[in-house]
Amino acid sequence: MMGMQAANLQNLPENYVMKFWIYHAMTWPQISYVAEDHKGRIVGYVLAKIEERNENENEPQPVHGHVNSISVLRSYRRLGLAKKLMILSQQAMKEIYKAEYVSLHVRKSNKAAIGLYRDTLGFEVAKVEKKYYGDGEDALSMRLELKDI
Amino acid sequence: MSKALPVPAKRHLPSKEATLFKELLTLYETRQLKKGLKTADQILKKFPEHGETICMKGLLLTHMGRREEGIDFVKKGVKLDLTSHIVWHVFGLIQKGEKNYEEALKSYTQALRFDKENLNILRDAAQLQTQLRLFDALVETRHTLLKIRPSLRQHWIALAVAYHLNGNLSEARKTLEHYERTLKNVADYDIEHSETLLYHVRILEEMEDYSEALSLLDVNSKSRAIVDRTAIMECRARLLSKLKSDEAEHAWRALIEHNPDCYDYYRGYFSNQGLSLENSSQEALDILRQFSSQLSKATAPRRLALTIATGDEFRDLAKSYLLSGLTKGIPSLFVDVKSLYTNASKRDVIEELAEAARVEFTPSSDTPPSSAEDTDPTIYLWTLYFLAQHHSYLGRPKKALETITIALEHTPTLPEVHTCKARILKRAGDLLGAAKSVNDARLLDGQDRFLNTKCAKYLLRAGCVEEASNMLGLFTKKDAVSPGADLEDMQSLLYLMEEADAHYRNGKPNLALKKYHAVQKVFNEIEDDQYDFHGYNLRKFTLNIYMKLVKWEDQLRSHPAHVKAALSASRIYIKIHDDPSIATAITSSPQLTGAEKKAKKKAKKAAQKVQEEPKKGPTPSANEDKGLEPVQPKDDDPEGLKLIGVSDPLEQAFKLLQPLTTLVTDNIDVWTVVYDVAIRRKKYLQALQALNHARALNVEHPEVHVRSMHFRQTIDTLPEEPPAPIGPLLKEVAQKVVPEGLSILTFNGQYLQRHISEPLAVLAAAKVAHGLKEPVQEVEQVVFGVLGEGTQLDIPTALKVLEFLTEIKSGRVEEFRSVCNKQFEISTVFKPLTELEALQKRTLSGEEEEKEEDISPA
Helix, strand or coil: CHHHHHHHHHHCCCCCCHHHHHHHHHHCCCCCEEEECCCCCEEEEEEEEEECCCCCCCCCCCCEEEEEEEEECHHHCCCCHHHHHHHHHHHHHHHHHCCCEEEEEEECCCHHHHHHHHHHCCCEEEEEECCCCCCCCCEEEEEEECCCC | CCCCCCCCCCCCCCHHHHHHHHHHHHHHHCCCHHHHHHHHHHHHHHCCCCHHHHHHHHHHHHHCCCHHHHHHHHHHHHHHCCCCHHHHHHHHHHHHHCCCHHHHHHHHHHHHHHCCCCHHHHHHHHHHHHHCCCHHHHHHHHHHHHHHCCCCHHHHHHHHHHHHHCCCHHHHHHHHHHHHHHCCCCCCCCHHHHHHHHHHHHHHHHCCCHHHHHHHHHHHHHCCCCCCHHHHHHHHHHHHHHCCCCHHHHHHHHHHHHCCCCHHHHHHHHHHCCCCCCCCCHHHHHHHHHHHHHCCCCCHHHHHHHHHCCHHHHHHHHHHHHHHHHHHCCCCHHHHHHHHHHCHHHHHHHHHHHHHHHHHHCCCCCCCCCCHHHHHHHHHHHHHHHHHHHHHHCCCHHHHHHHHHHHHHHCCCCHHHHHHHHHHHHHCCCHHHHHHHHHHHHHCCCCCHHHHHHHHHHHHHCCCHHHHHHHHCCCCCCCCCCHHHHHHHCCCHHHHHHHHHHHHHCCCHHHHHHHHHHHHHHHHHHHHHHHHHHHHHHHHCCHHHHHHHHHHHHHHHHCHHHHHHHHHHHHHHHHHHHCCHHHHHHHHCCCCCHHHHHHHHHHHHHHHHHHHHHHHCCCCCCCCCCCCCCCCCCCCCCCCHHHHCCCCHHHHHHHHHHHHHHHCCCCHHHHHHHHHHHHHCCCHHHHHHHHHHHHHHHCCCHHHHHHHHHHHHHHHCCCCCCCCCHHHHHHHHHHHHCCCCCCHHHHHHHHHHHCCCCHHHHHHHHHHHHHCCCCHHHHHHHHHHHHCCCCCCCHHHHHHHHHHHHHCCCCCHHHHHHHHHHHCCCCCCCCCHHHHHHHHHHHHHHHHHHHHHCCCCC
8 A cells, every 4th residue: 555655646646645545445455456566566556446326316326436546657667557457456346346337537638548448448438527637637537337348 | 321320419410401411412423513512501500510511511612623622621521520431431532532542542441430331432442442452452342342232243243353353263263153153134245244254264264274264265155155256266276275285276377367467376376386486497487388378468477487497498588578578668678677687697698688689670771761670760779778777787887878878869759768867877976967867858748747756856866955846846736835745745755755865965954854753754644544444344344454454554664664764863863962063053053945945934824824814703613523633733843953952862763763673673774773872872781682683683794893893892891880680791792792802903803804895894894993093094094995906886885985084084085085086987976065066056057947948737
């Protein structure tokens, strides 16, 4: 968890205190994954959660997974780590929590990430969320149906 | 639920007020604070000495932010009714909010004396006991809870966990078995039940009851009661291996097929086959080849093969691995293979292969651009990039720079090439040049925080604290007091440690101490974070991960950043103890940098704003629940003046070092610093123990040698021998350290001869000589031995030597400095200070111009 937090702070402007990382690990320990170098240092991670079925809403949402944060250190790109982390996480979401789909947010301008999600992993754009990020940038809300994987 | 004790007169309320009191409790539970306060006052009008009501009033006031007032009331209420469980419960809540867990537990224990079966109090007590690692008491509390309400599943689980934490696996197991028998109508798919079973299996595994564990696992995987397939597979493989079953191989293989990139699975597989992954073995190699072809997308088997293979096989495998990486343009290729370099022949083979690749892919001027060799230019670039790192790692900075320069001419737009150059320069001692190169990389991709962070780090290494802060500010929260404040809030250890180290090198130990203490604070926060999870995980039934959390927290302070911060801070404390003028010089004339002044101003403004707000009128929402945690006090020592001016620096150091002595016992630096502090505090036994630990790890280590000689010298010159048993014990060890008949000086000379070609050992001998009051010229003579033929002097060591010569006020400081300056051609760290400052100005103003063109992210 220390390594995940450190990698997150190095790479992304959206950061979290340690308790947030612990909370995810304690609640859904099976669906977050890390990539390590040969010395055991964290070079990549995916932090995921499960959104429970919400009976109270008008349109009850089925159980689904959500990727809160994913990042690979720049010096460890081109190894397919992000793809591998995502796939392992998705498999666990489906198998253990019977998640029907997985969702995530990505910056509209982040071509590389959108390419990974859409072209490599098969995500589709569900909608645009205006000014989602702290700096005002729009987000694409993307979704992958897990029945097919 | 109070039992038969008669209610004391002072607590008794007639029916009207009794009803009001019940209302009061409900109003508190629903946080209707204003109404609650009114109700309390109603009761108090008639019964002004009703302790329980006074306590509740205090509790409400605290929630409303009127903390001092509130706590006064609570204390008053306790005094007025010492045998009420309510007053002690309230007091405990207040103390818990202050994170004073020991006192809180005392209050809760008192409360339980007067209401033994109060579920709320018992649960809170259990959490406190877990936090404080009082597992005997925890087991009792969990037992009580179970007895009161055996129908609640959690109570069973909690008891099992308590037994487990207390080291009583067999009772934990019995509890779980009993619990599972009570279960009726478990749904087909129940994650909580699944996790509970996995926990049960884990307990059996820890008890080494492997076949029981396996059958429990298998039965429940078949019935699909356990839903976590990965956990099942991992557990199975482990158990089958421990049982030396034939099925184990298949189990590990299944895991590898499930996740071909998990090195642990390969380790498990090979360990099961009785094969090592370190030594060469044809059998192991064949297996890896097989995995490689079966799992074509996985790097792990191919990389592992490189470690095992030798000779021509190694050459073939290395060639294809290297070419594959260079073709794909993998930035981490060098970092990946460099661990093979401990084997000199493998290192040479890789160099050969890389050089051959370079020759092959060098674009010739007469190749038409649209030919099949179009892809080569990129491979060419990555080959140069690889070779530059290779040469830098092997201590050939000039060659490395030449190589990377060609790469830069070829492709100046790839950030990695610039960061590579930066690393080369950093290692070669040109920190400013390194910072500039990283900045060049950063400018190529302003949106990338990784490059921004790297750039800031290199600026800090070069001592440019203010510039680094501005750099980081491009990505920190805009409404934070300063970039550093935001990074501290977000617990960035990288930032805190790098800035602390920079301040230390810049001769600002007060600011360094401030940041080292900030690191401590982060670890205190993380230690405290676990508190809520002692109850949370039980409610969620995520038990295996919870046990991991507890163990992790127990080890938390062995984290490298914590160790480094504690040691560095302690070294500062030792310095100011040895020379108090350092501290007084700072406290009497604090000097702020521009950024620090800016941040101070901003903080002052923010503080003023906070003070002005209440003057706007009565707070609009008096019902707002501020919780029970005290508000963070303002930082009253932003420049660390109080820290540096402290009257008991050695005691402060001792506090910081405490956890390290139990958690990090294999670290020589820890023991040498513990020794340094203890001997100065005249705690001879402590110093002795630390010395013994250090000597046991490596008696010839330079730092250990210095302390050994210091110890002998100290004991020899004690004004009087300490009383038995300490005195004789000290004498005994002193004789061991330097045998009878030999003078310390002679022994030191022998040490020097043994290690004449090791610069750090030579320095150590010089330090000892100096400590023995040898003439400065003799000491200098020893020191200059590090420049001799055959010694491998590196920059960090040379800097340590320089520091020592400066400390002893040697007349040959400049001489040493200029020799090093010549020897380490690329470095700038040996330049005289004035030249360095001018260089810094030039470099940074160059960066400023570039920055103005840079479009920073919104």
